[in-house]
Amino acid sequence: MRTESGYTIASLLISAGSALVLGLKVASLFALVSHKHNQTVDALEAEIVAARAERIFRSYFGDALNFDFNAFNPGAESFNLATLPANTGAGWLRSGIGGLADGVNYTSIADFGGANWHTLALFWREDSTAQGAQGYGGLPRKTAIWFRRPTIATSGMIVIDGGTDPNGAFSGNPMTPDDDDTFIDRVSGLRMVKIRGNPALNKTTAIDITIRIRYHLNHGNEFNWCPVADIPPAGGLCVNAIQNAAVRDIERSFRVYLQNALLTAGGFNENAASDREERTMGSLYFFKQVTPQRF
Numbered sequence: 001m002r003t004e005s006g007y008t009i010a011s012l013l014i015s016a017g018s019a020l021v022l023g024l025k026v027a028s029l030f031a032l033v034s035h036k037h038n039q040t041v042d043a044l045e046a047e048i049v050a051a052r053a054e055r056i057f058r059s060y061f062g063d064a065l066n067f068d069f070n071a072f073n074p075g076a077e078s079f080n081l082a083t084l085p086a087n088t089g090a091g092w093l094r095s096g097i098g099g100l101a102d103g104v105n106y107t108s109i110a111d112f113g114g115a116n117w118h119t120l121a122l123f124w125r126e127d128s129t130a131q132g133a134q135g136y137g138g139l140p141r142k143t144a145i146w147f148r149r150p151t152i153a154t155s156g157m158i159v160i161d162g163g164t165d166p167n168g169a170f171s172g173n174p175m176t177p178d179d180d181d182t183f184i185d186r187v188s189g190l191r192m193v194k195i196r197g198n199p200a201l202n203k204t205t206a207i208d209i210t211i212r213i214r215y216h217l218n219h220g221n222e223f224n225w226c227p228v229a230d231i232p233p234a235g236g237l238c239v240n241a242i243q244n245a246a247v248r249d250i251e252r253s254f255r256v257y258l259q260n261a262l263l264t265a266g267g268f269n270e271n272a273a274s275d276r277e278e279r280t281m282g283s284l285y286f287f288k289q290v291t292p293q294r295f
Contacts, residue, residue, distance in 0.1 A: 038219045043248070046186060046215035050252040053158070053184045053211050060143055060160055061256040063125040063288055067091040067204035069102075069196045091123025093194055093207065103193035103207075106156075108229045109237050112149040117177065120145040120158075120192065126260055127162075130287040138287075144175040147190060152238050155214060155225040156187035188214040188227050188249050195255070197280065203263050205280045210253040217246035259286045 068091065097118075098105025104120065105111070112118060121144070128139035142163035150156035159177035189212035197205035216223055224231060224247055226238035231247070257280055264278045277283060 039215075039217055042215040042219070043250075046213045046250045049184065049186050050211065050213045050250050053187075053213070054209075054252055054254050056160065056182060056184060057209055057211075058254070058256050059289070060125060060145070060162070061121075061207055062259060063127070063286070064091060064143070064258045065124040065126060065140060065260050066262045067093060067123060067194070067258055069194060069202045069204045091121070093121045093123075093192065093204065094119065095194070098191075100191075100193060103191070105191045106147065106149075106227075107189055108227050108235065109149055109151070110230075116149055118147050118149075120147050125162075126286070126288055128287050129290045142175065146177045147187070148177070150188055150214075150225045150227060152224055152226055155185050156190070158184040158187055158190070184211075186213045186215070186225075188212045188225065188247075189251075198263065201263050203261055204258060205261055205263070206255050206257045208253070208255050210251060212249040212251050215248055215250065217248065257281075259284070 070092075094104050095102055097103075097111050098107060104118075123143055124140045125143045126138060127141040144161045144163075146159045148154075148157040148159065160182040161175045161177065162182065163175065189210075191208075191210040193208045194204045195206040195208060196203065214225060224238065227235075228247070228249065229235045230237035232239060259280050261280045262277070263280065279285065
């Protein structure tokens with residue numbers, strides 16, 4: 001039996017079936033392209049966050065003033081640091097996490113000990129660009145850094161409060177992580193280790209940092225921000241996580257020199273070697289970096 005156009009019903013059914021199969025293949029191809037596109041975009045976003053994290057850490061820790069190397073007791077967090085220059089060695093970096101005596105190594109939610117936030121560091125930093133009326137005199141700013149633990153539904157986050165009160169004491173004005181602070185999200189792991197350049201001095205001259213930034217291979221509702229060590233079958237702290245949430249972490253490692261760390265204070269006789277001020281880079285003192293801008 002032929003239709004008015006001269007085609008049989010069988011041929012029309014075959015054509016329709018072929019068109020349907022072709023349409024399904026095209027739809028599958030678009031789905032695959034979309035899936036790979038989302039993977040690539042998420043991975044690139046993670047790379048951008050990792051690069052931004054390094055820049056932020058170098059900016060804040062690079063301008064830090066005077067870290068002691070002594071171990072910090074996590075049970076005695078204090079914001080009562082004396083104003084400069086009364087206490088030139090007041091800054092501290094948390095230690096004792098993940099088995100590190102001289103730093104922290106967050107690889108599991110258990111490292112937070114049930115707390116949602118950990119204070120990572122508290123210190124003064126140089127915020128002057130050596131320009132303007134008070135530039136050469138320096139502009140110390142109080143600085144605090146926190147780490148919010150990751151969960152299944154929320155990524156780990158590092159928050160940095162750069163301080164707004166120059167030369168003000170920490171006491172009576174505790175700093176807290178706020179929405180307007182500098183932050184780094186997507187964090188699934190963090191390692192920070194203090195380096196002492198001179199074993200004879202109780203001074204930190206550099207910090208080795210490794211940060212892990214999360215991205216996902218699948219999209220939709222299949223997200224999991226838990227550290228890899230907590231996701232089954234590796235661990236059991238995230239047993240309610242969506243098992244199909246395939247994840248990857250970008251790891252970035254770098255060393256930040258505390259270039260302004262005061263190792264020995266200067267004396268009265270600048271011509272005597274024993275009375276000369278010594279910092280991480282010798283007698284050099286660094287002001288805040290200024291990025292050139294185009295107008």
